[in-house]
Amino acid sequence: MTFTSQANCASRARTALGFTGMLLLAACASTPPAPTANLQAAQQAIAAAERGEAARYAPGELSEAHTKLALADTAVTEKRMVVAEHFADQSRAEAELASAKTSAAKASAVNDEMKRSNGTLVDEMKRGSGDKP
Amino acid sequence: MNTTNQSNVIVRRTLIAMAVASILLVAACATAPVKPDGAAEARVKLTQLQSDPNLASRAAVAIKDADAAVRAAEQPEMNKELAAHRVYLADRKVDTAKALAEARFAEDQRAGLTAQRDSARLDARTHEADAAKIQAATARAEGAEQKLAADQARSEAGAAQLAAASSEQQAAELQRQIDVLQAKPTDRGLVLTLGDVLFTTGRADLKPGATGNLDKLVAFLNKYPDRSVAIQGYTDSVGTEDFNQRLSERRADSVKSYLTGQGIGSTRLSALGKGRNDPVADNDSATGRQQNRRVEVIISNPPAALR
Secondary structure (H helix, E strand, C coil): CHHHHHHHHHHHHHHHHHHHHHHHHHHHHCCCCCCHHHHHHHHHHHHHHHHCCHHHHCHHHHHHHHHHHHHHHHHHHCCCHHHHHHHHHHHHHHHHHHHHHHHHHHHHHHHHHHHHHHHHHHHHHHHHHHCCC | CHHHHHHHHHHHHHHHHHHHHHHHHHHHHHCCCCCCCCHHHHHHHHHHHHCCCCCCCCCHHHHHHHHHHHHHHHCCCCCHHHHHHHHHHHHHHHHHHHHHHHHHHHHHHHHHHHHHHHHHHHHHHHHHHHHHHHHHHHHHHHHHHHHHHHHHHHHHHHHHHHHHHHHHHHHHHHHHHHHHHCCEEECCEEEEEEEHHHECCCCCCECCCCCHHHHHHHHHHHHCCCCCEEEEEECCCCCCHHHHHHHHHHHHHHHHHHHHHCCCCHHHEEEEECCCCCCCCCCCCHHHHHHHCEEEEEECCCCCCCC
């Protein structure tokens, strides 16, 4: 009796172990969901950058954002979701940087133009009305 | 004895091992907060941005985001890939914050530039106005100059007129003097005929008190010092030729010496006797002979008198 009860104990323990193993396997087998939100955010950031003429003012950053987004997509197809999420976030950060640099370059270009035109005014004034008939 | 020795050795070894292990652990703890590679660089960039007076206040939200990202990147992380990812994000976010702040700064500068432009435009207009004023003033000055020139021309014309008037006046004066002298303008010059009333018959001395006419001549010669005088004595046909010749000479000389006595330079005077030659009237009548007895004073025309 005691032996049988001991045997029962052992079998139960085995069963428990088996369950645990099954659960662990199941956990490993079920891949985490794709980082859809992060990928979308990256795509939107890239689209915004392109609308702002980032291709002209920050081509390096924009290109890098595209590259990172492509890497994220590849990682998704390879079920490497964590990596995919990282690439998506990096792509977004890169696209946002492209937008910011574009804004800065545009603002600076406007200011330069204003300075140039002010300088022209001052120069014309200094040259005097001698040129005008 | 052996067993106790052995157990002692084991205990000692265990203690040493534990000590070493604890030292290692302590050392590990001391170096535990190892920041991932690149986090420090991101922090440096962020600090620079935050201490830039032109930029720090201009992208507050982005800088706060960047700060959070840098702090996350600075967390020790065993997972190299995750650590690198966080550093990447931190780096980009700091750059983004900086670019946004720069854009905002440039926009804020625009007000100043606009003010500058307005001021430059104002200056330009003021300058133009000034230039116009100067031009107007120059034109006015030129006008004044022209007026001055015109005035000058007018005054010159006036002077010429005046000169003309003056020369007319002089001519009139001369005429008046000539009239006073009762001289006759001829080709030889002004001829002043002194009648024989000046002289006693047969003598060359001037009658005292009969020099009025000669005094007028002196006055005239003093007034016109560029004129010289030729004095010519004439007689009638009564008496010998020789006598008449000498008489005419002495009478001419007498007039000359009177004139020199009145201060007329002798170089301006010449005296000549013509005797009974060149009668101006008939010697047959007393009136004719009286007219022939005379001294003619010929006042030469001045060199510029033709003017």
